[in-house]
Amino acid sequence: MSLYPIKFTPLYKYRIWGGEKLKTVLHKDYQEDHIGESWEISDVKGDETVVSEGVLKGKTLRALIEAYKEDVVGKTVYNVFGAEFPLLIKFIDAKTPLSIQVHPSNEIAKERHNSFGKNEMWYVMEAEKDAELIVGFNQQVDKTSYVKALVSGQILDVLNNDTVSKGDTYYIPTGRIHAIGAGVMLAEIQQTSDITYRIYDYDRVDATTGKTRELHTELAVDVIDYSVSDSYKTKYTKPDHATNTLVHSPYFKTNIVNVKGEMQKDYTALDSFVIYICVEGEFELIWNDVPYKLVKGETIFLPALIDAVTLQSTNADVLEVYY
Known part of the structure; x- marks a missing residue:
């Protein structure tokens, strides 16, 4: 049995902020409401995507790596990660804003959760008029002034908002505070991790639970990068046919x-x-x-x-x- 270019069956994730664009724009096949994420390639435990076609149909990525080793991922990746796949590929549709959040580093994620950290990047595929992303701070803050802004309900005042359009790209290293705003659909490439520290969630009640979602205030304080940048957007050019x-x-x-x-x-x-x-x-x-x-x-x-x-x-x- 030989390897070939592989498509996986996506996994669709309910999110309180999810919309319909994964279905209406990207033609994903699901019936549920509020689907916010399509996990395209995943080795997250309990959420492994499986091959959708060909002789390997039904097999997980983990099973392929165990069977074919470096032929699947390359010698370097196999030597570092073994049968674990290092990346998670998603499409995300935000009908309403995501929570303000931050991800821990590899070291802290390993220590606290026995997980990879979550360095990630966004590529904006669709953006409604005036749609925004929150990335980083808009002024110099430290741990004390951050906590003061959070407790006083003024956290949004110190965060950087960028109005975005199709093609805008952002790298989100661990420690950088961030959130996807309403009306944005994007591709996300990230480390294989589902560890998110939620900082602020607009006091929303999740209709599926009748409760507000858990915040991770104390966990987040120690992992936030409090530095400020003039610009957080990735600069690049896109020459034709290149x-x-x-x-x-x-x-x-x-x-x-x-x-x-x-x-x-x-x-x-x-x-x-x-x-x-x-x-x-x-x-x-x-x-x-x-x-x-x-x-x-x-x-x-x-x-x-x-x-x-x-x-x-x-x-x-x-x-x-x-x-």
Whole structure:
């Protein structure tokens, strides 16, 4: 049984802030209301995505790594992580704002939760007029002034709000306070972790529980990065029919690929899996003379042993992710 370009069946997650765009814009197949997240590729325990087609259909990513080892993820990734997959790929639709939150570092997450930390990045796919993201602080604060603002109900006054549009990209390292605002749909690439410290949640009551959601005030105070930046947005260019750097971090690397016509991709020198996320348009990936079609909102996983593929499109934007 040999490996091939793999699509996984997404997992759909109810969220108090979820809307309908994953269904109406990305054509995801679910019936429930308030679906806020589509987990495209996941190795989170209890939430493992499974292969959707081909001879490996029904197998989890973990099972593939256990069976094929570095042929799936590359020697470096396998040596570091073993059968654990280091990344979680999502689409997120926020009808109303997410909670103000922060994620712990690898070291603190390991110590407190026996988990990876949660460094992540956002690529905005759709944004309604005046939609915003909260990223970082808008003024210098320290632990004392932060707690004072939180307790007095003025926390929103010290946070940085950016009005966003399609294509805007943000890297969110652990410790950086953040929230997705209403009217934003985005692709999220992150470490495999579901550890979030919720700081402020607008006093919302979850209709499924009749209660407000738990806050993690004390846990968050010690992990927040209190520094302030002039700009939190990632600057990049997107030349036609080319690949360009988007976010390169110690945890994952993401490029933006614009495909207009036919493009050859050679991964012979890359010791890693590759994930393609279609964020605009549609394209065909061709491997061994077999075409795999992807439309906006679809994701495909290339095992590390696949060295070369061809991409074809009249005009598509694709996120290319690897370790």
